[in-house]
Amino acid sequence: MSVLSVRDVGLSFAGVTAIDGVSFDVGPAELLAVIGPNGAGKTSIFNVLSGVYRPQRGSVRFLGQPILGLRPHRIAAMGLARTFQNVELFHNLTVLDNLMLGRHCHFRYGTPAALLWLGRARREELAARAKVEDIIDFLELAAWRRHPVRLLPYGIQKRVELGRALAMEPRLLLLDEPVAGMNLEETEDMARFVLDIRDELGIPLVLVDHDMGLVMDLADRVLVLDFGRQVALGTPAQVQRDPKVIEAYLGET
């Protein structure tokens, strides 16, 4: 059974068509890449999936449940995590607190327990902290733990954002241009993390990026968009050979 299934989704903004009839599935532990020129609708798809935009038509099922029309926090609680194209961290919080925030949906204690910091609140916070430390180890963020994120270099911020999404213990992870603006070394680190997430943690991913080398190396399948329309969907090898893709996208460069 697929983790995510998107059927004929269409979204437009006052005349601008952002997504026009896109359908795809994401399988368990699959890495699906979404590529396309600027303005092709990649980020819009992420916004639809995470509940920020509501499409005019189509349907989306996540873990078998329809999710269109749900508030973003409900979808998050179901286990859908994402990063943003332009880093959207909580700038005044430390790395640690940003990651702890990622665990928001996993806490059960309420306001009274929080005020008193008794029993349940304390226990859950400590357990969450241990989980977050695992992620800090995994992403090699230990050196930055207590820094407010606004003071960190861009490449590290991207990594913290990935950590915050991982802290949600997601069932599906959406990464919007995780290596944009990174140097070669940072890109390689990120690629390694992405592979580890799929292979070791077994979390399926949808990855948007303009770095063709990275996409073709990592992805199990590739979805190609152009002006919101679905141009191709297949393995990297199939997609690279597809004349429509070459015309619409690879041909330009």
Add this chain to the structure above:
Amino acid sequence: MTHTDRKVRIWGRPLLYTSYAQDMALFDTRAKKLWCGGLVLFALALSQVLVDHTLELLATALVAAIGAIGLNLVTGYAGQVSLGHAFFLAIGAYTAAALSGDPAGRTLGFGVTNLLIWLPAAGLVAALAGVLVAPLATRLRGLYLAIVTLGLVFLGEHVFKEWDDLTGGPGVGRPAAAPELFGWRLDRPGPLGSREQQLYLLVLVVLVVFAVGARNLARSRIGRGFAAIRDRDIAAEVMGVPLTRYKVLAFGVSSFYAGCAGALLYTVSGGYFEAGSFSLLLSVQYIAMVLIGGVATVSGSIAGALFITLLSPVTRELPALLPFISGDSTQTPNVFQVETVLYGLLIIVFLVFEPRGLFGLWLRVRTYWKSWPFSY
């Protein structure tokens, strides 16, 4: 992770943590523990050395600190600018005064003088008002929210002026809540000393409880949720923080603090209050406390409240020194106008030179001494 359960602190390395519990404790360093303990002891000792008049002023400042912490929760932590704090203080003050008032008196009273009843009740009624107002915050942001909450103050002022039965009417007023604990009247000389000494000790205890509560809340999932909706609301929602519920919660908790502060405020200072007390000036005072003390810090809120409250007896001396400033609010320029201008100036000076407020100044001093004699 193997060290999670060990609670030893290795001698000679006071900043070395050996467990997450230690790292996440309320007082995560020994220095903090000593400082806070020392301050509380010092505050207790003050009740024995200061004269009653000064104690009354200090007690007022401590009550203001409770209100300031409340405002800081909604505005500093959760980022929802509120100019309506005076309104919630008023609701607390009137709820408590009415509950504990004399049933046979001139103004509304139910005779429930037990402080353990009217104090939480004042907080809860104010919190309810906060929760009712909060949905506005989900539709409005920034300046618009500030203006709408400002409207609350005007609305409240009007209602309190008209509702003579509750407030005693403009220029007349009514007695504040009577603090009684199982038959023991704290506003009369008793086992713990004079009226002022007893009330001071009472509000000191209440402040410590409320401050610890706020600190706990701030470091919990709820405090992080507040910070998240303040810094980036869309991302917060995508990370699973329900926006509406958290804004409602922020207003609710903040108003609870305001309600309790309002209930105690006039009990401590004078024992009598008047409908005109809850004006925009009062809201501005609390904004000043938060901004001058330090946004999104509990200790800053307390420092700010002390600063602003202790400033006013100084400004009230002005008419004696500068004859052109009047002590009468019907003349211009008067001390109240001077105060408003002074708050404004202080806010501007702090925002420009030290946006972290008094808390930031303290951080600077601390860093300076820590690194002394090196300059960085």
